[in-house]
Amino acid sequence: MDQSEIEEDRDLVAGRIPAIEVLKSERDINKIFLQEGLSGSKISEILGLAKKRNIQVQMVPKSKLDTLVDGMNHQGIVVAAAAFQYAELDDLFAAAALKKEDPFFIILDGLEDPHNLGSIMRTADASGAHGIIIPKRRAVGLTATVAKASTGAIEHVPVVRVTNLVQTINELKDRGVWLYGTDMKGQDYRQWDTKLPIAVVMGNEGKGISRLVKEQMDGMVTIPMVGHVQSLNASVAASLLMYEVYRGRNAL
Numbered sequence: 001m002d003q004s005e006i007e008e009d010r011d012l013v014a015g016r017i018p019a020i021e022v023l024k025s026e027r028d029i030n031k032i033f034l035q036e037g038l039s040g041s042k043i044s045e046i047l048g049l050a051k052k053r054n055i056q057v058q059m060v061p062k063s064k065l066d067t068l069v070d071g072m073n074h075q076g077i078v079v080a081a082a083a084f085q086y087a088e089l090d091d092l093f094a095a096a097a098l099k100k101e102d103p104f105f106i107i108l109d110g111l112e113d114p115h116n117l118g119s120i121m122r123t124a125d126a127s128g129a130h131g132i133i134i135p136k137r138r139a140v141g142l143t144a145t146v147a148k149a150s151t152g153a154i155e156h157v158p159v160v161r162v163t164n165l166v167q168t169i170n171e172l173k174d175r176g177v178w179l180y181g182t183d184m185k186g187q188d189y190r191q192w193d194t195k196l197p198i199a200v201v202m203g204n205e206g207k208g209i210s211r212l213v214k215e216q217m218d219g220m221v222t223i224p225m226v227g228h229v230q231s232l233n234a235s236v237a238a239s240l241l242m243y244e245v246y247r248g249r250n251a252l
């Protein structure tokens with residue numbers, strides 16, 4: 001096998017749980033590359049799903065998988081799947097409408113780290129967010145590393161990629177969504193009314209939210225910090241905020 005066997009419009013999904021998620025999804029699968037001599041319950045599940053979907057499984061030595069995914073921890077399995085599909089803004093509204101819920105979107109203003117994006121997708125799925133909006137330029141998009149870090153959530157959380165974030169924010173406002181930015185100078189997140197249709201904006205790992213985006217916000221929200229460091233990791237902050245929305249909307 002060499003790299004040319006993988007068509008350019010294909011994504012390589014590495015790892016057992018991500019492989020199972022992609023095999024259960026509706027995405028087209030080209031082929032499965034499985035490390036020789038592996039067994040176990042997850043491998044049996046993968047082989048069962050492959051059989052059910054009539055997907056070719058090629059047995060390869062570990063070194064081939066290492067080369068294919070460039071040292072990523074593949075756990076003996078790589079799935080060559082159709083390229084990750086981006087959604088449209090309407091798909092996010094439709095996802096909210098389908099669940100009869102007010103929109104709950106996450107906007108990432110220039111997030112760069114694929115592990116942060118994967119982790120945010122994982123919590124977005126868990127906390128019931130209807131989708132994520134990212135800019136096309138100067139930001140991480142959907143990659144194999146993101147897929148791995150999302151542990152399969154990438155198959156369930158729609159991601160919209162837009163050319164102009166400020167324009168999209170204005171469209172969201174026109175459609176009744178309240179925009180909340182996040183930094184260290186906003187209202188305490190425990191006093192935030194999360195029962196409205198909302199989009200939460202997270203900033204870049206180094207620079208935070210850009211000025212032009214911040215100017216469009218209806219409000220700013222802050223997670224209090226009483227220690228010595230100046231900010232939380234973007235995906236950690238996003239998780240706390242997403243669960244605050246969940247908590248506010250799902251009273252016990």
Ligand SMILES: C[S@@+](CC[C@H](N)C(=O)[O-])C[C@H]1O[C@@H](n2cnc3c(N)ncnc32)[C@H](O)[C@@H]1O
Nearest residue numbers: 182183202203205208209222223231232234237
């Ligand atoms: C590492 S921080 C960026 C710090 C950046 N130097 C700044 O001044 O905003 C990345 C993102 O995480 C979120 N964040 C981090 N800590 C936060 C907190 N305590 N409250 C609200 N959001 C926070 C914000 O969205 C921020 O833009």
